[in-house]
Amino acid sequence: MNSDVFAPWDDPQAKPLIQFRNVTKRFGEFTAIDNLSLDIFEREFFALLGPSGCGKTTMMRMLAGFETPTEGQILLGGKDIDPIPPNKRAVNMMFQSYALFPHLSVWENIAFGLRRDRMPKHDLEDRVEEMLRLTRLEKFARRKPHQISGGQRQRVALARSLAKAPKLLLLDEPLGALDKKLRQDTQFELMDIQEKTGTTFVIVTHDQEEAMTVASRVAVMDQGQLMQVATPDRIYENPASVYVADFIGDVNIIEGRATSVGEDTYQVDWAEGQAPLTAGSAKNFENGQLCHLAIRPEKVTISAERPADAVNAVQGKVHDIAYLGNLSTYHVELANGTIIKAQTANTRRISRRSFTWEDPVWLSWTATAAVLLAD
Amino acid sequence: MRRAVLIAIPYVWLLALFMVPFFIVLKISLSDTALAIPPYTPTLDFSAGWAGIKEFFSQLDLENFVWLTEDDLYWKAYLSSVKIALISTFLTLLVGYPIAYGMARAPEEWRPTLMMLVILPFWTSFLIRVYAWMGILSNEGYLNQLLLWTGIISTPLTILNTSTAVYIGIVYTYLPFMILPIYSSLERMDGSLIEAAEDLGCSRAQAFWLVTVPLSKPGIIAGCFLVMIPVIGEFVIPSLLGGSGTLMIGKVLWEEFFSNRDWPVASAVAIVLLLILVVPIVLFQRNQQKQAEADG
Numbered sequence: 001m002n003s004d005v006f007a008p009w010d011d012p013q014a015k016p017l018i019q020f021r022n023v024t025k026r027f028g029e030f031t032a033i034d035n036l037s038l039d040i041f042e043r044e045f046f047a048l049l050g051p052s053g054c055g056k057t058t059m060m061r062m063l064a065g066f067e068t069p070t071e072g073q074i075l076l077g078g079k080d081i082d083p084i085p086p087n088k089r090a091v092n093m094m095f096q097s098y099a100l101f102p103h104l105s106v107w108e109n110i111a112f113g114l115r116r117d118r119m120p121k122h123d124l125e126d127r128v129e130e131m132l133r134l135t136r137l138e139k140f141a142r143r144k145p146h147q148i149s150g151g152q153r154q155r156v157a158l159a160r161s162l163a164k165a166p167k168l169l170l171l172d173e174p175l176g177a178l179d180k181k182l183r184q185d186t187q188f189e190l191m192d193i194q195e196k197t198g199t200t201f202v203i204v205t206h207d208q209e210e211a212m213t214v215a216s217r218v219a220v221m222d223q224g225q226l227m228q229v230a231t232p233d234r235i236y237e238n239p240a241s242v243y244v245a246d247f248i249g250d251v252n253i254i255e256g257r258a259t260s261v262g263e264d265t266y267q268v269d270w271a272e273g274q275a276p277l278t279a280g281s282a283k284n285f286e287n288g289q290l291c292h293l294a295i296r297p298e299k300v301t302i303s304a305e306r307p308a309d310a311v312n313a314v315q316g317k318v319h320d321i322a323y324l325g326n327l328s329t330y331h332v333e334l335a336n337g338t339i340i341k342a343q344t345a346n347t348r349r350i351s352r353r354s355f356t357w358e359d360p361v362w363l364s365w366t367a368t369a370a371v372l373l374a375d
Numbered sequence: 376m377r378r379a380v381l382i383a384i385p386y387v388w389l390l391a392l393f394m395v396p397f398f399i400v401l402k403i404s405l406s407d408t409a410l411a412i413p414p415y416t417p418t419l420d421f422s423a424g425w426a427g428i429k430e431f432f433s434q435l436d437l438e439n440f441v442w443l444t445e446d447d448l449y450w451k452a453y454l455s456s457v458k459i460a461l462i463s464t465f466l467t468l469l470v471g472y473p474i475a476y477g478m479a480r481a482p483e484e485w486r487p488t489l490m491m492l493v494i495l496p497f498w499t500s501f502l503i504r505v506y507a508w509m510g511i512l513s514n515e516g517y518l519n520q521l522l523l524w525t526g527i528i529s530t531p532l533t534i535l536n537t538s539t540a541v542y543i544g545i546v547y548t549y550l551p552f553m554i555l556p557i558y559s560s561l562e563r564m565d566g567s568l569i570e571a572a573e574d575l576g577c578s579r580a581q582a583f584w585l586v587t588v589p590l591s592k593p594g595i596i597a598g599c600f601l602v603m604i605p606v607i608g609e610f611v612i613p614s615l616l617g618g619s620g621t622l623m624i625g626k627v628l629w630e631e632f633f634s635n636r637d638w639p640v641a642s643a644v645a646i647v648l649l650l651i652l653v654v655p656i657v658l659f660q661r662n663q664q665k666q667a668e669a670d671g
Contacts, residue, residue: 066570086573099571102669103589112585116576146669164575 006216007231008041015078017042017168017200018063023072025058025224032058034224035072045194045201047215049208049247055224056204060170063202064093077167087116092166096173098157100145106156107132107141113164131159134193151182158190162197171203175210187213208248212236220244236296242373245294250329252300252340254293258285258372266372268293271336277312281372292373299369300342302330302355303362310364316340318359323350330355332363397649404642405435415638439643449627449644453651456624459538459613460606463545467602468595470546471553475594476587478554479561486562493551493558505544505615512540512616536618544612549605553598560594561587593666600659608648624648 008014016039025033032055040046048056061067062074065086073080081089092113100109110131114124132138135155140148145156154174161169174190175183191214194201205211211218212232220227220235220243227247228240239245242253254277256270266285267276270293277293285291306313319339320331323346330342342363346353355361406415417434420427443449478489496504511517512535519531534540564587572582588595610625617623624644631641 064570064574086570087576087578091574093571093574095567095571097565097567099565099567101568101571101586101590103592112572113575116581160575 009217014041016040017077019075021073021075023069023074025062025067026070032224036224036226038219038226038229040200040202042200043198045191045214045216047211047218048202048204048221049211049218050206050221052206054221056221057172060172060202060204063168064091064170065089090167091170092161092164093170094157094161094172094174096176098153100153100156102145105142105144106137109156110160110163112160117164127163131163135159150177151186154178154186162199166199168200168202171201173205174203190214220247238371239294241375242292242294245371245373250297250341252295252297256291256293258289258291259287265367274314278367279370279372280368283372283374285372293370294373295365295370297329297341297343299365300340301364302342302344303364304354306362307364311367313362313364315360315362318355318357318361321357332361400642400645403638404439404646405437406639408637408639414636439639442640443643443647452622452624452627455622456607459541459623460603463542463606464599464603466542467546467549467553468599471550471598472557475554475557475561478558493554501548502611505611508544508547508616509535512543535616538617538621540616541613541621544616545606545609548612549602552601556597556601557591557594560591564590593662596662600655604652604655607652
C-alpha cells in the first residue's frame with residue numbers, strides 16, 4: 001500500500017480520535033440512534049450522510065455535548081466525554097443557522113470563544129486576525145452579521161468555530177443556506193481550510209454530492225443505523241446495500257435470481273424470455289437466491305446495433321431523454337416495461353444526436369460494471 | 376393628490392386630538408385665575424374684532440410658571456415623581472424579566488396561555504384592581520391576616536398609605552407593559568445562539584449575561600419607557616394607596632384642578648410635566664427606530 005495515501009482506517013495500529021461504542025439514544029419512545037459503533041480518525045474529514053430524521057444531527061449534538069447517549073459511550077482521544085459539559089469540550093461546532101451573535105461585530109464574534117479562555121489581549125488579536133485572513137474576511141471585521149452576505153456569514157461562523165483550535169470541528173449542514181454555485185466553491189474552500197489547519201472535521205449533510213466532494217470517508221445513515229462507512233469511491237462503486245446504492249447517485253436496480261457460473265461470477269435471471277445477465281460479485285449467493293443488480297447509468301452504453309462482444313445486452317426503445325447540457329440521460333423502456341437509464345457524454349452538438357424519442361436501441365454493459373446486492 | 380390625502384389623515388388626527396387640546400391647555404396656563412365659568416381670564420372675544428384679539432394676547436403672561444419655581448411644593452413633587460418612577464421601573468424590571476424569560480423558555484403550546492394570564496388583569500377595571508389592593512394591604516387586610524395566622528408577625532404591618540403600597544401598586548399595574556416587550560424580544564431569539572455561546576466556552580450564567588441580556592436590550596428599554604413614562608404622571612395609585620408622605624405630581628395636578636379650582640396653575644403644571652416627559656419619549660422613539668433598522 002502506498003504510504004502517502006491518507007487512510008488510517010485501514011491501519012490496525014492507528015488510534016481513533018473519536019469512538020462511538022454501542023451508542024443508543026432514545027427520545028421517549030423514539031430511538032434516534034440504535035446501538036451504533038463508529039471510529040473517526042485524526043485529520044479526517046468525515047461526513048455523516050442521510051435523509052432528514054436519520055439521526056445524523058443527533059450524533060453531532062452528542063459529540064458537542066448538547067445530548068447525552070442513553071446507552072453506550074463516546075470516547076474522544078480515549079476518554080469518555082459523557083461527564084464533560086459542552087463548554088469544557090475541545091470540540092467546536094458550526095451551526096446550521098450559523099448562530100452568529102447579532103449584537104457583536106464579525107471581529108467580536110470570532111474573538112468570543114477566545115475571550116472565554118482569558119487569552120492575553122495580544123495573542124487574541126493575532127489569532128482573530130489570523131482567522132480573518134484564513135477566511136478572507138479582513139475587510140468585514142467591523143461589520144455586524146446582518147450587514148454581510150450569506151456566504152460571508154458562513155465564513156464568519158467557520159472562523160469563529162476554528163478560532164479556539166478545537167481537536168474536532170463539527171459542521172451541521174454548513175452549506176445548506178448557500179446557493180448551488182457558491183456551495184460548490186465553498187466546498188473546496190472548506191477542504192483547503194481543513195488541510196491547512198489539520199483539524200478533524202465531522203460534517204453532517206443530506207447532500208450526497210457535498211459529502212462525496214469534501215469527505216475522506218462517508219457514513220451513510222438510515223433510521224439511526226450506519227448503512228455503510230467507506231471512502232466516497234467505494235460507497236459509489238461498491239455500495240453495500242440497495243439503500244446505499246439508491247441514496248448515492250443515480251442507479252438502475254434490476255431484481256432477479258442468481259445462479260453461480262464460475263468463481264465470483266453469477267448469472268441473473270430477471271425476466272421471462274430475456275437472456276440472463278452476468279455480473280461479478282465477491283459475495284456469495286446461493287443458486288436461486290433473490291438478488292438485486294445495481295448498475296450506474298454512466299456504465300450503460302447505448303447503441304443502435306447490438307454490440308458484437310457485449311456480455312450483457314438488452315433491447316428497448318427510447319422513452320425519455322433528460323438533457324443536462326454536458327450529459328444526456330436516456331430512459332429506455334424494455335419490452336417488459338422495465339425502464340433502464342443510460343447516460344452518455346454529449347461530445348457532439350445536440351443537432352447531431354444519434355437517438356431520439358421512440359428509437360429502438362440496444363443497451364449493453366460489461367460483466368464487472370454491475371454490482372450484485374442481496375438486499 | 377391621493378398621497379397628499381393619505382398623509383393628511385394622520386396629521387389632521389394629530390392636530391384635532393393632540394395639538395388643539397395642547398394649545399388650549401397652554402393658553403389656560405398663560406391666563407389668570409378668576410371666579411367665573413370657565414374659571415380663568417381672558418377669554419377670546421371675536422365680536423370685538425382685531426382690538427379684542429390684541430387685548431386677549433396682551434393679558435397672557437408667564438406668571439404661573441414663575442409661581443411654580445417659587446413654591447417648592449412643585450419642584451419637590453416633580454423630583455419625587457421622577458424618583459418614584461425610576462425606582463418602580465427598576466422594581467418592575469426585576470419582577471418582569473424572570474417572568475418574560477420563563478414564558479419565552481416555556482413549551483410552545485403553553486405560551487398562548489401564559490400570555491393570556493399576563494393580559495387577563497386588563498379585563499377588570501384598573502380602578503377596581505387598585506381598590507382590591509387596598510383590601511389586601513390594609514391593617515386588617517388579607518396580607519396581614521395571613522402573616523398573623525402563620526405567626527411570622529405578631530402585630531399588623533402598616534403598608535397601606537405608605538410609599539411601599541404605592542410601589543406595590545405600580546409594579547402590579549404596569550407589569551404587563553414590562554413583560555410583553557421583553558417577552559417578544561426573548562421569544563424570537565434563536566435558541567442556537569445560547570448553544571453556540573456554550574459551545575465556545577460559556578457557562579450557563581455567562582451565556583445569559585453575554586448573549587440573552589444584550590439581545591433582549593431593545594425589549595428591556597421599551598418596557599422601561601412604557602412603565603416609566605405613565606408612572607411619572609400617575610395619579611390614581613398614589614392617591615388611593617399612598618399617604619400624605621407620597622408626593623407625586625399627578626396628585627398635585629389633580630388637587631390644583633379640582634380642590635383649588637386654579638386651572639391656570641394646574642395647566643402650567645401639566646405643561647411642565649409634558650416637557651419633562653418629552654425627553655424619555657424621544658429616547659424611546661429612537662430606541663424603537665434603531666431596532667426597526669436592525670431588524671430590516
